[in-house]
Amino acid sequence: xxxxxxxxxxxxxxxxxxxxxxxxxxxxxxxxxxxxxxxxxxxxxxxxxxxxxxxxxxxxxxxxxxxxxxxxxxxxxxxxxxxxxxxxxxxxxxxxxxxxxxxxxxxxxxxxxxxxxxxxxxxxxxxxxxxxxxxxxxxxxxxxxxxxxxxxxxxxxxxxxxxxxxxxxxxxxxxxxxxxxxxxxxxxxxxxxxxxxxxxxxxxxxxxxxxxxxxxxxxxxxxxxxxxxxxxxxxxxxxxxxxxxxxxxx
Amino acid sequence: xxxxxxxxxxxxxxxxxxxxxxxxxxxxxxxxxxxxxxxxxxxxxxxxxxxxxxxxxxxxxxxxxxxxxxxxxxxxxxxxxxxxxxxxxxxxxxxxxxxxxxxxxxxxxxxxxxxxxxxxxxxxxxxxxxxxxxxxxxxxxxxxxxxxxxxxxxxxxxxxxxxxxxxxxxxxxxxxxxxxxxxxxxxxxxxxxxxxxxxxxxxxxxxxxxxxxxxxxxxxxxxxxxxxxxxxxxxxxxxxxxxxxxxxxxxxxxxxxxxxxxxxxxxxxxxxxxxxxxxxxxxxxxxxxxxxxxxxxxxxxxxxxxxxxxxxxxxxxxxxxxxxxxxxxxxxxxxxxxxxxxxxxxxxxxxxxxxxxxxxxxxxxxxxxxxxxxxxxxxxxxxxxxxxxxxxxxxxxxxxxxxxxxxxxxxxxxxxxxxxxxxxxxxxxxxx
Amino acid sequence: xxxxxxxxxxxxxxxxxxxxxxxxxxxxxxxxxxxxxxxxxxxxxxxxxxxxxxxxxxxxxxxxxxxxxxxxxxxxxxxxxxxxxxxxxxxxxxxxxxxxxxxxxxxxxxxxxxxxxxxxxxxxxxxxxxxxxxxxxxxxxxxxxxxxxxxxxxxxxxxxxxxxxxxxxxxxxxxxxxxxxxxxxxxxxxxxxxxxxxxxxxxxxxxxxxxxxxxxxxxxxxxxxxxxxxxxxxxxxxxxxxxxxxxxxxxxxxxxxxxxxxxxxxxxxxxxxxxxxxxxxxxxxxxxxxxxxxxxxxxxxxxxxxxxxxxxxxxx
Numbered sequence: 001x002x003x004x005x006x007x008x009x010x011x012x013x014x015x016x017x018x019x020x021x022x023x024x025x026x027x028x029x030x031x032x033x034x035x036x037x038x039x040x041x042x043x044x045x046x047x048x049x050x051x052x053x054x055x056x057x058x059x060x061x062x063x064x065x066x067x068x069x070x071x072x073x074x075x076x077x078x079x080x081x082x083x084x085x086x087x088x089x090x091x092x093x094x095x096x097x098x099x100x101x102x103x104x105x106x107x108x109x110x111x112x113x114x115x116x117x118x119x120x121x122x123x124x125x126x127x128x129x130x131x132x133x134x135x136x137x138x139x140x141x142x143x144x145x146x147x148x149x150x151x152x153x154x155x156x157x158x159x160x161x162x163x164x165x166x167x168x169x170x171x172x173x174x175x176x177x178x179x180x181x182x183x184x185x186x187x188x189x190x191x192x193x194x195x196x197x198x199x200x201x202x203x204x205x206x207x208x209x210x211x212x213x214x215x216x217x218x219x220x221x222x223x224x225x226x227x228x229x230x231x232x233x234x235x236x237x238x239x240x241x242x243x244x245x246x247x248x249x250x
Numbered sequence: 251x252x253x254x255x256x257x258x259x260x261x262x263x264x265x266x267x268x269x270x271x272x273x274x275x276x277x278x279x280x281x282x283x284x285x286x287x288x289x290x291x292x293x294x295x296x297x298x299x300x301x302x303x304x305x306x307x308x309x310x311x312x313x314x315x316x317x318x319x320x321x322x323x324x325x326x327x328x329x330x331x332x333x334x335x336x337x338x339x340x341x342x343x344x345x346x347x348x349x350x351x352x353x354x355x356x357x358x359x360x361x362x363x364x365x366x367x368x369x370x371x372x373x374x375x376x377x378x379x380x381x382x383x384x385x386x387x388x389x390x391x392x393x394x395x396x397x398x399x400x401x402x403x404x405x406x407x408x409x410x411x412x413x414x415x416x417x418x419x420x421x422x423x424x425x426x427x428x429x430x431x432x433x434x435x436x437x438x439x440x441x442x443x444x445x446x447x448x449x450x451x452x453x454x455x456x457x458x459x460x461x462x463x464x465x466x467x468x469x470x471x472x473x474x475x476x477x478x479x480x481x482x483x484x485x486x487x488x489x490x491x492x493x494x495x496x497x498x499x500x501x502x503x504x505x506x507x508x509x510x511x512x513x514x515x516x517x518x519x520x521x522x523x524x525x526x527x528x529x530x531x532x533x534x535x536x537x538x539x540x541x542x543x544x545x546x547x548x549x550x551x552x553x554x555x556x557x558x559x560x561x562x563x564x565x566x567x568x569x570x571x572x573x574x575x576x577x578x579x580x581x582x583x584x585x586x587x588x589x590x591x592x593x594x595x596x597x598x599x600x601x602x603x604x605x606x607x608x609x610x611x612x613x614x615x616x617x618x619x620x621x622x623x624x625x626x627x628x629x630x631x632x633x634x635x636x637x638x639x640x641x642x643x644x645x646x647x648x649x650x651x652x653x654x655x656x657x658x659x660x661x662x663x664x665x666x667x668x669x670x671x672x673x674x675x676x677x678x679x680x681x682x
Numbered sequence: 683x684x685x686x687x688x689x690x691x692x693x694x695x696x697x698x699x700x701x702x703x704x705x706x707x708x709x710x711x712x713x714x715x716x717x718x719x720x721x722x723x724x725x726x727x728x729x730x731x732x733x734x735x736x737x738x739x740x741x742x743x744x745x746x747x748x749x750x751x752x753x754x755x756x757x758x759x760x761x762x763x764x765x766x767x768x769x770x771x772x773x774x775x776x777x778x779x780x781x782x783x784x785x786x787x788x789x790x791x792x793x794x795x796x797x798x799x800x801x802x803x804x805x806x807x808x809x810x811x812x813x814x815x816x817x818x819x820x821x822x823x824x825x826x827x828x829x830x831x832x833x834x835x836x837x838x839x840x841x842x843x844x845x846x847x848x849x850x851x852x853x854x855x856x857x858x859x860x861x862x863x864x865x866x867x868x869x870x871x872x873x874x875x876x877x878x879x880x881x882x883x884x885x886x887x888x889x890x891x892x893x894x895x896x897x898x899x900x901x902x903x904x905x906x907x908x909x910x911x912x913x914x915x916x917x918x919x920x921x922x923x924x925x926x927x928x929x930x931x932x933x934x935x936x937x938x939x940x941x942x943x944x945x946x947x948x949x950x951x952x953x954x955x956x957x958x959x960x961x962x963x964x965x966x967x968x969x970x971x972x973x974x975x976x977x978x979x980x981x982x983x984x985x986x987x988x989x990x991x992x993x994x995x996x997x998x
Contacts, residue, residue, distance in 0.1 A: 051468065073467040083468060091461040093525075102458045106470030110451040112479050118449050160469065319774050321781070371986050378718050381777060382913045383985055389906050390978035397971055398964070509902065513785060520778060553793055556786035563779045564764065567771050615793065 002065040004029045004168050004198040005050065005081075011058035012042075012049055012222075019045050021222035022059070027215075029167075032199045034209045037219035038243055043202045044086060046219065047172050050200075051083045052076040063168065078106065082166035084157045086173045086202070092146030096137050099145050099156055101128045103163035128163070135159035135189060151182045158189060168198040175205050187211055210234070218243060273442065280434040284427060291542075293426040299538040300433040301494045304440050306518040306530035308487035313516070314524030315448060316480040317460030318373075319381045321512055322388025326485040328395070328507030329364055330357030330492025332402060335502045338410035350415030350423055351432050354493030361489020362482055369481035373474055376463060385509070392508040407503030410496065423497070433494055440487055445527060447483055456480045517555070521562050523569020532571050550615050554608070585670040592659075592666035599655030605630075606648025613645065685818055690939045691932070696824050698931025699831035703886040704904065705911045705923040706838060707879030713855045713918045714875050716773060717765065720780035722883055723905030724787040729753045729884025730891030730900065731795055734802035742805035750885040757880025761873050784901065792898045799897040827889050834885065851875060910977045914984045916994020925992060930977050937976055943968035 005027040012020040019042045027033045035043050048054040050061050052073035061069045068076050082103075091099050101124065108124050110116060118124070132141050135155045140148065145156060154174060162169055174190060175183045187208055190199070203209045209216060210230050217227040220242045226233060233239055283296055305327055312318040334357040340346040341353075372383040395402035402408070412429070413422045421428050447453045455476045459466045463473040496502050505511065514537070522533020537555075544551040566573060580586045609629055613636050616627045625636045634641045708722045732752050733745035740748075760783065768779040803809075804823040811819035842848040853861045854871045862868040887900075894900065911930055915922025944967045972979075984991060 053464075072472070073464075074470050074472050077468055077470040085465075089462060089465045089468075091458050091465065093461050094457055098454065098457075102455065102466070103469045105451050105455065112452050112455070112471075112475060114447055114450045114452040114479065114483065116450055117446065118451060118454055160465075164469065317774070319777060371982070374985075374989060377773060378716075378777060379913065379917065379989075382718065382909050383981070385906055386910050386913070386978045386981040390975050390982070393975040393978070397967065397975075509906070513781070516778070516781070517785075550789075550793060553786075553789040556782070556789040560779070560782040560786050563775065563782050564768055567775055611793070618796070 002029075003027055003062075004031070004064060005200065006062040006065070007046075007050070007059065008062070009059035010046075010049060010056060010061065012045055012054060013057045018057075019222050020049065020057075023219075023222070023224055025217060025224060025227065027198060027200060029198055030196065032194065032201070032212055032214045034201045034203055034213035034216045035219055036203060036206075036209055036216060036243065041219040042222045043219055044172060045222075047083060047170055047200075047202060051081065051170060074106075077164070077166065080166045081168040081170065082161045082164055083170035084161040084172055084174060086176060088150075088153045088157055090145045090153060090156055090160065093144055095142050096145050096148065096156060097128060097132065097141040100131050100135075100159050100163050101125070103160040104128055104131070107164040131159055131163045134193060136185075151178055151186075154178065154186065155189065158186075158193065162193045166197070168200070169194055170200045172202050173204060174201065175203065175208055183208060276441070277438060280438060283434075284430050290426065293430050295538060295542045297426065297430055297433050297498050298542065299535050300430075300437045301491050301498060302515075302518060302534035302538055303437055303531050304494065305488055305491035305515050306522070306534040307441060307444050308484045308491060309515045310519045310524055310527075310530040311444065311447070311456070311480050311484040311487070313519060314526075314529065315453065315460065316456045316477060317463075318376060318477060318481070319516075320384040321381055321509065321516070322384035322386075322391070323484070323488060323515055324507050324509070324511035325368070325388050325391045326361040326364060326488035327492040327495070327511065327515075328391070328502065328504075330354070330361045330489030331496040331502035331506050332408060332492075333357055333360040333489070334493035334496035335408045335410040335500075336401070338412060338414075338496065338500075339408075342411055342414040347416065350412050350497065351435075353415075353497060354436060354490045357493025357496065358486045358490040361492065362486040365482040365485025369478050369485070373477040373481050376473070376477065384512075388507075388509055388512050392504060395504045395507055402504060403502075405504070407501055407505075409501040412497045412500055429498055433498065436490065436494055440490055441531070444487060448527060452476070452479045452483075517559050521559065521569060523571030523575075525568055526571045526575065529569050529571040533569065536570065548612060549619070550611060553611065580670040583670070583674065588670050589666055592663040596656055596659040596663045599652045599659060601652075602648050603652030603656055606645050606650075606652055609645045610649065613641070686939055689818055689820065690935045692820060693824070694932035694935035695928065696828050696831075696931075697935055698928035699828065699835070700886055700890055701904075701908060701911060701931055702924055702927035703831055703834060704883050704908045705915070705927050706835075706920060707882040708908060708912055709915075709918060709920055709923045710855075711876055711879045712912065714851075714858075715765075715872060717776045717780065718909070718912070718917075719876075719879075720777060720905075721760075721784040721787060722780075722879070723901040723908060724784045725753050725757055725880040725883040726887040726890070726904060727791060727898070727901040728756065728787065729887025730802065730896045731791060731800070731887075732884070733888040733891060734800050734896055735795075737802065746885075746888055749888050750881045753884025753887075754877040754881030757884075758873050758877035760880075761876035765876070766869070766872075784905070788898055788901060795898075797898055799895055800891075802891045802896040804892040823893065827893065830885075830889055834882065838882075907977050910981045914977075914981055914991055916991025919991065919993040922991055922993030930980065933976050933980070934973050937969045937973035940969050943971075 003026040005025070007023050007025040010020055010023040010025075011018065023046065035046065037043055045054065049056055049069075052068070052071050052075070056069045059069075060067050063076070063079055063081055066079065068079065068081075091102065094102070101118070104124060104127055108121075108127070110121075110124070129138070129141075132138050135158060137148075137152060137155060137159070140152060145153065148156065154176070158171060158174055161171065171190065175186045178186060183205060190201075190212060199212075201209075201212065213230055215228065216230055216233045218225050218233065218239050225242060226236055226239050228236070284293060287293070287296060305323075308326075309320070309323050312320050312323070334353045337346065337348070337353055337356045338350070341348055341350065368387055372380060372387065375383075396404065413424045415422070423429055423432065448457075455466060455471050456479075458469075459471070459473045459476045466473050466476065492502070492506065495506065518533040518537045519530040520533065521536060522531065523529030540551060540555055544554065548554070562569065568575075577586060577589075580589065612629055613627065616636050617625075620627075620636075625638075627634065627636050704722065704726055708719060711717065711719050711722070729749050733742075733749035736745035736748055764779065764783070765776060768776050804826075808821075808823045808826050810822050812822040812825045813820055840848075842852065850861065850866055851871060853864075854866070854868050854875075858868050858872075861871075891900075894904075907930065911926045912923055914930070915924070915926030944964060
């Protein structure tokens, strides 16, 4: 069975500095995979390499067996890989409804059409309303996204990424900056929305990671030092030294 | 850009009548206008307004809708005009039988063609680089127009005659009123089409790319292609406006392609408010009024427009429509009435101050530009001598006293504004 | 032929260096603030007009010193009270602001000085031919322009690379926040660089006014070419601006000097054309005719084949 995502000797340099130094990783279909590691390890860079924001300096990224290294983001999205961002990256002047609808338009085959009237597209609009219901923003759907609260924007961020039905979803620190209760809601949302799909997640909140993940990879200084089940990761000496050390002391 | 453009979308399910009502009203307005302003000057001004409305709306497809600042939009307008006037001449020469009133289509087509050609390399980048490209292309076209005399007619331009086509129900478009209804018809159709474009996937993604081009790519859209589609569409409609210009004035010159015209349409759209669909319409109307009416009263109207433009960019980036829209909250809470008196209290001294400043500028201008010894001048019906001591005292008083009073009235205006905009629940709690 | 090439080369370099005086200020301001100052050429124009007025009462040389300073101060004021305020609305608004400013300055100039071309001449002391080569004169004033331009260029280079101020400026260009953290008054640096950039433009105006004419349209004519230069050279690159300035200066000068037409080219291959055809303009097209549009053609070629410019590497 082909892995959903396969990274082979992936490398990325910025000038003389190598940030990602030969990453090998295989994420299976339907798996919930978390990537953790100290700040500066290169987790976001890894995301950018996979989703097409950065070009690779070496190695390959494969999606369902197909080489997607260096493809532009929109082509990767069309092949079924969608991502959210660590720093909220929404369409601030458009309403919540329109934000989510943007995530659906390509998938519903509208492409660059200038002959369809968007308000008349029943299926598209109904599906948009469904997604908004799932992320709990129905009461706020006509407000410009820029004025939402932080937690609402994070929920919208996830919604836009997941709306299009991509079978591989990548979430970059989805619960960053959230309170305890907001985080619990976010976990429930993520679990529901990624039902039956492959999830790759970067997270710092260990509670979220151990709650959701089937497997965890630990990225330190651009290399994966461990990739295993949550239990094994929690008990690994190497991981504790490099990253979880502080937590073990608590 | 996010501060100056806020366009939250309407609810998607809306009763049909409610959506059609503004359009019906618009249609009736267009029909009624020549009966209200029936003078020659009125018709002339309205015809020019119609042309500029289409031109400014086409420009806003780039700026307000797409986030693309162009300094060379006149190219498509001018080319549309030249193409149209050439076809007008073909009809006149008998080489080509075609109704005159459909000539703008050719303008639109050449606007589209050049939009495609130029858009193919200029939509790769957005922002500053796009603006510079548009400037360069605009200058290239304007300069080329003086070289390729066969198409552009050199310094005199190209003229035509719109009365030589086949008649439409007995009308041959000789009179201004006929051309008014023709322009009005085209205005209605193109405004509707441009509005509808903004409600298509291409139009919605244009907004998305404007807001966050990067994110648009991560939902499957090439930002370059989205910009390209908008660019071509805006060229098309600008070309139609050019075609109407050709029909109206029966002459097209290099001026219609040059940077001044490009700057003018930017000015129109911006003063009206680029964040709203009707913004450019408001801007086109206001600018045409300033240009045609103000220019009759003063030589330095362009200076006033320049000052107005800079002040708008600095302090009112949402445009006139934006200011108007700021009052919708108070309107909905039926508290706009409470603002009338505060506005008057601050507005009248402000008006006095502005009058003083204008008088100051006019008098200086008169002193510099008039013949030696000629010091008699007249301003708003008041005759005075430009060297008279009294006149200068009055001007000084207007500016200083007006300015001081305005400043002193601002706090009460601010307070009234806050009261009018307070949500109902809080209002009872706060002191009155 | 030789004297044609020699003088075209010399004139091209004079023009190119003058353009660089404008382009360098624009590039510095862009690198630092991310704003392409549309009104940059307007400060050039103001330099010429200020110098003209000053020269009437106090002579050319006083004007040469005082006018750029005045323009620089005006530029600093514009940055402090205009640009800095508009900054909050974003880059597009800043660009539109500078555009509006350019328009306004042109109107104000017309208001104060009128629409005619001003009789702003080079000082008598420089009104002689420096040398004669194959029967053609090279005016001393052009040599003066050359000397000033080169002098300014060297001064700029020295200040930027050797002095402490220059180091701070370079730091502020790349990492304004960090530079501020280190205790430097970055807003002051911004204002200073903007002012100096405008003063440079003003200086260019002071020396170009007698040679290129002092009239309200002078800002626009030169302005659009300067923008082409910074895009062709690569936004943010001083080297690129230098190369592009010389390139375009030489290109235009040679194009005007070499009076060849497409017709001449075709005749080399023994092709003739129909004198009445609609494309007749194309066949009679001569180099001097297309000289004004050569910069823009270059711009389009660069944009198609090398979009980041000759030396650019910034993504704006």
